[in-house]
Amino acid sequence: MEIYHIQNVSFTFPMQEKKALEGINLTIQGGEFITIGGKSGSGKSTLLRQVKPILSPHGKREGTLTYRGRPIEDVDQRTQASDIGFVLQNPDNGIVTDKVWHELAFGLESLGLDQQTIRLRVAEMASFFGIQTWFHKSVTELSGGQKQLLNLASIMAMHPSVLLLDEPTSQLDPIAAADFIETLRKINQELGTTIILTEHRLEEVLPVSDRFIVMDEGRVIVDGTPREAGEALWCMGHPMFTAMPSSMQIYAGVTKDTPFPVTVKEGRQWLDRYLEDKSNVREEVTLNSQTLNNTNQLPALRFKDVWFKYEKNGVNIIKDLSFEVAEGQLYCLVGGNGTGKTTALSLAGGLYHPYRGKVLIGGKNILSMQAKELFTNNIAYLPQNPQHLFVKKTVEQDLYEILSRSSMSKEEKARKITAMAEFLELEPLFAMHPYDLSGGEQQRAALAKVLLLEPRILLLDEPTKGLDSFFKAKLASYLKQLNANGVTILMVSHDIEFCAKYGDVCALFFNGSITTSGAAKPFFAGNHFYTTAANRMVRHVWREGVTVEDVIALCKNTR
Template identity: 50%
Template sequence: MALFAFEELTFRYPEAPRDALRDVSVAIEPGQFVLVCGQSGCGKTTLLRQFKSVLAPHGHQSGQVLFDGVPLADVPEREQVARIGFVMQDPDAQIVTDKVWHELAFVLESLGCDERTMRLRVAEMASYFGIQHWFHKNVGELSGGQKQLLNLASVMAARPDVLVLDEPTSQLDPIAASDFLATVHRINRELGTTVVMSEHRLEEVYGLADRVVVLEEGRVVADGEPRAVAGQLHRAGSPMALALPAAARIAWGVESEQVETPLTVREGRSWLADEVAAFPPHRWALPAGEACDSAPARAAVELRDVWFRYERDGADVLRGTTLTVPEGSLFAVVGGNGTGKSTMLRAICGVARPYRGKITVLGRRLKDWKRAELFRGGVAMLPQDPLNLMVKKTVRGDLEEMLDGRGLTAEQRAAAVSEVAALTDIVPLLDAHPFDLSGGEVQRAALAKVLLNEPRLLLLDEPTKGLDAFFKEKLAALLRSLTARGTTVLMVSHDIEFCASYADRCALFFDGDAVTTNPPRRFFASSSFYTTAANRISRGLFENAVTVEEVVELCQS
């Protein structure tokens, strides 16, 4: 018997123009690792929230969800808490206590476990997940990766039969994300826990899954073994093929049909080594680009020896930060969770005020800007949580708010909203409530709101979070059009592939400072861990190839 069975499930949000899920029929067997993927707004989060009654969204539903052969609505809430674990996208959204050990014990206490059982389970989870050295810390002191690992450990303390994860790595740096996914894979393999996970970043997780379910506009369009589903998406020319692992896309770029499509870095290296071995020995290389040793002629942003801490007696978050961003460039900053990247953006727009150092923005000292002047056509920032920008009942209302006080006619306001909505692909969402949107949809809506400010300096904090591969290409084209018009874009991101493909310069942030800045090819080719899958696949065979397109180009040359 299937552990979970969805039988012709259809769901529509109140007042929504179309169904979020349509005739979804999926059966999940015990012990499976199921990956759910699809473009932004395809219904992934809506489907995953149907796994637990307390999380199921309000709306009109037909069909049924069975858990162990019983309608989920008839399964007691206590049993659901014990047997169905859920890890959300935002690490902070799930934490309810102040101490790490309190959080580990919270679920067990809610289930009424005796003290002896609680102490044993907490000790076991802390040991299994490597939490011992921060066991007594306040949760506010943890990095994003540590918080997400804590959420996973606290859920697993109840020993659930099924673990549901909704884009759990979207806010984690590449190393923390890789470690988190390895832990989830170990739980599935060693403990036999059924895992159902949705993800946009498929590079690491695709090869771990036993089965892949692809959604498109609320329908299941593919369901099967990962390699077979990859081939199906490729042959169909699906936009989802752009999100598949680099190894597969390289192989398809060189040879359109593959008997055995490589999915992992290891398989990709083996395939590429065989491909290169068929040609005469040659030094296959691309130019790395000039090192960024000198300051640019014109800088949009300059930070010189900037120091900042959030509390008077707290630790410094920015520690002598020095960085120069050339005017009209797309500048990407990468680095681990908790290194100070987002704080640096807040300092540049005046939200976080350093106690030492100098910041120059658009040719003037930051302290010389009047706040209203700075944010009216000067600087705009897209925060890491885009919902913080959405304050109206509809997306249209949020966009129109940005045009207040400009003396525009009703026709001009409508035209401006329509133009930016088309640019960010949110025309069908204009009359939706921002809180009803998926993560990727609200990211695009918030970006549209920011762009209406017509900034000369655009600060982006994790702009690709929740975005599918298809819209990432549109975002890149949009950012390129902005830089071509003279706008400077400073982006903080964990999306290594996006930065490698589209940035003009990349910097690594560590311990509160930018430790190196270089063109993408030189930056990623010289890194061992902060680099792309394409570079890991081709390293030792090709020099300075960091994107799928570059590896394909060298193969074809």
């Protein structure tokens, strides 16, 4: 049965000449699992919000959009609320109550259902999603993965026919993200719910998708099965191919035959066939191990026996944490949601202070440093939520605001901002309100504000969240350029592939402290679950194959 029919739909934001969507033609059948991908700002989220009008941004829409054969404008708000569920990118933005059980019941209460029906549905959803063990908890006690699962469960309690999700895994660690996608697959397969989601992290979601729609500059350029879409992007030479699953990228880098593998399993089966007649397959390659610290100088940043808790009688969030970050190093903290990574980053930035132990900047205790000394050309911090940095009505004004206390002339500020905006592709967004930007565009605007400070130590919390693969590579080159100029970078990230490819040192955070650390590639090669998809695909042959580029080189070196 046809759920949505989108015919020649275009959309333009107020005071914008360029259309955010142009000539979109799609038909979506009941029970389909559809993933929408594309570069940041390509129109993914704008399209997703068109199919639930009460969430559509203000602007002018043209064309025809129907839901179950009715014009979308004629669908009343109650039907939209109950039939069309929407899960937001930030888990905190979707939660409206203080307790887990009340969050599950809130939507049903808003629909005016009777108490017996509410109790039944809440019990069903708690069982289906495995929420029983934290059913009575406060939502503030939940991890990011649990919050997103709660958002999903509270929407599914209303029995929607369609589930819309806007980059739902962007703030989840790799294991939580995989679990979340598996839950979506279960909902789609067992309940028949139509699922439409936008996503940059395609490794886990494409294997469970029926269709992959790729957008570029507000238009649909590819629409087909994940395998067909990957092959089409490869033939087009489109940069979006670098976002496709690792197995597909490795296959395309080694051979030009079809069909492309989509999953790790298919990639491993192809690799075994490819290596059948090769004689030097098992030759081990020694992984390069970077020196973790330069013993001839003080580390730029050092944690020494640090303990921290938010409340006097609360639990310890950071427990006996000790590590060092050398000058000019890109140090990556990875680990599950709720393990203390962001808290550690806040301690490094002086936002919180330990009750025991020391945080040292260039050998000096952060507690003895004045705010001016700490933040003037010394430390800059990018928070997990980029909106925390926006204080003005336009992107351009926000960029000038960060330099308001600088002694530079107006012309120097203009040159500096223009150069940064050109690098981060922000110039077309100058006149827009920061809150009107897409998630990826907000991330770039926040990065611009932080980088304009030219700090000696850069603290980044999920800097690649919402960024497309093309821009990630561009950002990495800039960060490595900063490293070469002596800038030290401490980064918290769930982006395993980015850390493995560009990090100098990686550390696994668990239960308030670092469990293990090491040079990036040996670190991930030694992990079984917390590693890249490329490594999971080839570790039975080459344990040292960590990145897509590593595996392609190893394949080509076989005889």
